[in-house]
Amino acid sequence: MNISLLLEMAAEMFPDRVGLVCDGQRWTYAELLDAARGASVLIRQSGAQYVSLLDESCEAAVIALFGAALAGLPYCPLNYRLADGELAALLQRIAPALVIGDETRVMRIAGSQGHIAYSRDKFAAKALESLQNRASVDENLAEDIAVQLFTSGTTAAPKAAILRHSNLLGYILNSVEFGSAGEDEASLVVVPPYHIAGISALMSSIYAGRRIVMLPAFAPTDWLSLIETEQVTNAFVVPTMLARIIDTLASGAETDISSLRAIAYGGGKMPLEVIRKALGMFPDVNFTNAYGLTETSSTIALLGPEDHRAALASDDPKVQARLGSLGQPLPTVEIEIRDENGQVLPPNETGEIYVRGEQVSGEYRGKSALDDGGWFPTRDAGFMDEEGYLFLSGRADDVIVRGGENISPGEIEDVLLTHPAVADACACAIPSVEWGEAIGIAVVLRDMKARPTDQELKDLIRDRLRSSRVPDQIAFLQDLPYNEMGKLMRREVKKMLVD
Amino acid sequence: MKSGIRLKSAVCDTEVMVIHCDADVVECGGIPMAETKPATLGTLNAEHANGTLMGKRYVDAESTCELLCIKAGKGSLAIDGVSLAIKDAKPLPASD
Numbered sequence: 001m002n003i004s005l006l007l008e009m010a011a012e013m014f015p016d017r018v019g020l021v022c023d024g025q026r027w028t029y030a031e032l033l034d035a036a037r038g039a040s041v042l043i044r045q046s047g048a049q050y051v052s053l054l055d056e057s058c059e060a061a062v063i064a065l066f067g068a069a070l071a072g073l074p075y076c077p078l079n080y081r082l083a084d085g086e087l088a089a090l091l092q093r094i095a096p097a098l099v100i101g102d103e104t105r106v107m108r109i110a111g112s113q114g115h116i117a118y119s120r121d122k123f124a125a126k127a128l129e130s131l132q133n134r135a136s137v138d139e140n141l142a143e144d145i146a147v148q149l150f151t152s153g154t155t156a157a158p159k160a161a162i163l164r165h166s167n168l169l170g171y172i173l174n175s176v177e178f179g180s181a182g183e184d185e186a187s188l189v190v191v192p193p194y195h196i197a198g199i200s201a202l203m204s205s206i207y208a209g210r211r212i213v214m215l216p217a218f219a220p221t222d223w224l225s226l227i228e229t230e231q232v233t234n235a236f237v238v239p240t241m242l243a244r245i246i247d248t249l250a251s252g253a254e255t256d257i258s259s260l261r262a263i264a265y266g267g268g269k270m271p272l273e274v275i276r277k278a279l280g281m282f283p284d285v286n287f288t289n290a291y292g293l294t295e296t297s298s299t300i301a302l303l304g305p306e307d308h309r310a311a312l313a314s315d316d317p318k319v320q321a322r323l324g325s326l327g328q329p330l331p332t333v334e335i336e337i338r339d340e341n342g343q344v345l346p347p348n349e350t351g352e353i354y355v356r357g358e359q360v361s362g363e364y365r366g367k368s369a370l371d372d373g374g375w376f377p378t379r380d381a382g383f384m385d386e387e388g389y390l391f392l393s394g395r396a397d398d399v400i401v402r403g404g405e406n407i408s409p410g411e412i413e414d415v416l417l418t419h420p421a422v423a424d425a426c427a428c429a430i431p432s433v434e435w436g437e438a439i440g441i442a443v444v445l446r447d448m449k450a451r452p453t454d455q456e457l458k459d460l461i462r463d464r465l466r467s468s469r470v471p472d473q474i475a476f477l478q479d480l481p482y483n484e485m486g487k488l489m490r491r492e493v494k495k496m497l498v499d
Numbered sequence: 500m501k502s503g504i505r506l507k508s509a510v511c512d513t514e515v516m517v518i519h520c521d522a523d524v525v526e527c528g529g530i531p532m533a534e535t536k537p538a539t540l541g542t543l544n545a546e547h548a549n550g551t552l553m554g555k556r557y558v559d560a561e562s563t564c565e566l567l568c569i570k571a572g573k574g575s576l577a578i579d580g581v582s583l584a585i586k587d588a589k590p591l592p593a594s595d
Contacts, residue, residue: 001503005516009569013553166503173518173567175591178554187593200595208593234593264594290594299594331589 001165003146004069006172006207007033007062013179014209021186021230022059022214029206032062035124038131039067042123045130046116048098050148052091053077053193055101056216060120061193062202063127064100065147069165074145077194081484084109090150090158091115147199148365149294152483160365161294163196170358171297172203174332181210188226188235190215195485197267200298201236210234220248224255231259236290238267238486243274246281266290266299268486269392269410271417272324279312291326291390293378295369297359301335301390303327318385326382326390333357335390336375337383350383350408352396381408398490400429401437405468409490412441412471415464416457421449424480428494430473440473440497444480451476473497500525505569506532510543513551513572518565525566527551528574547582549575557583 007029010019015030027035043051051068053061053075061077068075076094078087080102088109091097096114099106103117118126146165150158187205189212191198205212213230215222218241226232237245242265249255263278263285270289279287286305292298303325311323329335336344337351345351354375362369362376370376381393393399393408400407409427416425424444432438445451454474462470475497481489500520507514510528524531529544551557553571558564559578565586566576576583 001516005569009554012570173556175594177588177590180590197595204593204595210593236595262593264592266594286592288592288594302592302594304592330591 001169003165003168004066006203007066010206018211020212035063035127036066039063039127040070041130041133043071046098048096050074050076050094050097052097052099054080057193057214058120060100060123074148076148079194162363163361167297167359167361172207176204176207179209181208185233186211186213186230188213188232190218196294196298220244227257228255233261236264239270240486246277262286264288264290295362300333300355301326301329322389328388347386353378353380353382403435421445421452426480426493428490430497438472441471442475442477442493507536508572508574509537510541511572511574513574514570515566516569520564522578526577547575556586558586
């Protein structure tokens with residue numbers, strides 16, 4: 001199996017359909033396949049062991065992904081936001097690589113590592129030039145590693161997560177109907193190319209026959225105007241993007257976004273207030289919440305448009321609560337909640353989320369994290385309700401263990417967010433001589449609101465939860481630290497509280 | 500049969516990729532398929548000429564075989580003369 005099949009099939013069925021729009025340039029599926037085939041020749045002749053991208057989203061991401069697949073090498077896009085030292089260390093781990101993007105930087109920070117670097121334009125031009133030599137180089141459709149992604153590695157050296165062709169193809173073939181998109185459909189892709197969602201977005205759209213419209217860097221006004229000019233029908237956003245889009249529209253931006261039919265979101269916890277506002281603002285748009293991890297080839301559970309509407313319309317608190325859930329597992333994925341001893345827990349009990357399926361790799365360079373039964377421990381904590389709706393409580397590592405009692409930061413944050421002066425909140429463990437761990441909270445205030453006293457916040461938590469949830473330390477911050485995917489960086493908050 | 504291998508029809512343009520398959524032989528248009536295409540195409544059996552559709556999955560009644568059509572053609576797919584059916588898939592909303 002090889003993911004190149006996805007682009008080959010799209011080019012066979014819709015050779016002249018535009019598959020990608022980037023920086024005003026349009027690529028048909030046939031042109032993309034030619035470029036990927038040419039790139040595979042270039043890659044094979046280069047002697048590289050990896051193909052890497054050090055760039056924002058651009059056409060090179062598609063050409064490199066499928067070019068690497070056709071050449072039988074792993075595609076390993078890197079985060080260009082990393083500092084020089086961190087980046088050089090990752091480049092060393094994939095040397096020698098053919099790196100596309102910031103060639104000057106690659107040569108400056110890793111010039112002695114044996115890499116071959118091209119700018120995105122030079123790479124595309126050279127790939128098309130190399131197409132004529134295609135007969136001289138065999139394609140290598142080895143059933144091996146398609147993609148390698150480095151985890152963010154906040155505590156130790158980044159881990160190299162591996163996705164095999166069989167994982168990625170399993171995900172796409174099981175979740176996308178081939179050629180199901182009409183010629184008028186377009187998907188706006190704004191997630192970074194080194195993130196699993198950025199890679200799966202390319203594969204899903206191509207297999208569905210849905211035009212990819214790339215926005216290299218997110219700004220709400222650019223996002224809105226691309227929707228209008230490209231008549232975009234589908235989009236994926238992270239929660240912070242959706243919040244900013246809503247604010248921009250609410251402040252009177254005049255953009256016609258009536259072409260938009262569906263918005264999928266994921267990558268971090270969506271505040272209920274934001275999704276409620278969005279549902280009210282776009283009553284005709286289908287919203288889907290997607291939950292997945294790098295190690296699972298993207299989405300493993302989703303909350304679909306009907307679930308969103310049912311939750312909004314229902315009087316039943318159980319159904320209403322599902323607006324804050326991750327939805328149900330994909331039909332081809334199994335999910336279990338287990339306790340620390342590995343025992344499967346009944347509905348509504350919180351434990352660690354385990355997942356199994358064809359798309360789940362659970363594998364790092366040199367080591368698989370799967371258990372004997374093929375289950376992957378996600379390190380995410382959560383529970384499932386009686387109908388199989390999955391709720392996320394946070395990272396298993398973020399659970400606060402206070403005097404032997406497990407406390408999920410989410411339950412404290414949810415209560416803090418009900419205070420009229422609180423705009424954002426984060427709870428995390430701080431060291432305590434008495435309890436082992438105690439609770440620290442960081443709070444961001446709404447503009448123009450008076451700061452509540454510490455006692456007021458403590459009382460709120462004591463009244464709504466119980467005394468063991470009351471924080472020992474309270475800090476007021478201007479902002480909470482989020483990464484570019486909208487994920488709250490709890491460790492940074494913890495560091496601020498401890499320091 | 501090994502999953503991932505591609506089989507070509509001996510009578511038409513049809514090509515499939517094996518998702519999984521217990522049987523050793525899959526027919527298209529009434530004639531066994533193979534990994535390489537014959538120099539000259541055979542004759543399409545009129546009883547197995549309903550055609551294949553690109554991107555559809557084909558399964559037998561017992562789910563011992565599942566094939567993905569990666570190139571459409573005039574022949575239809577069968578195992579031991581019994582036609583394979585298109586697998587019903589519930590569409591999922593786009594999530595990425």
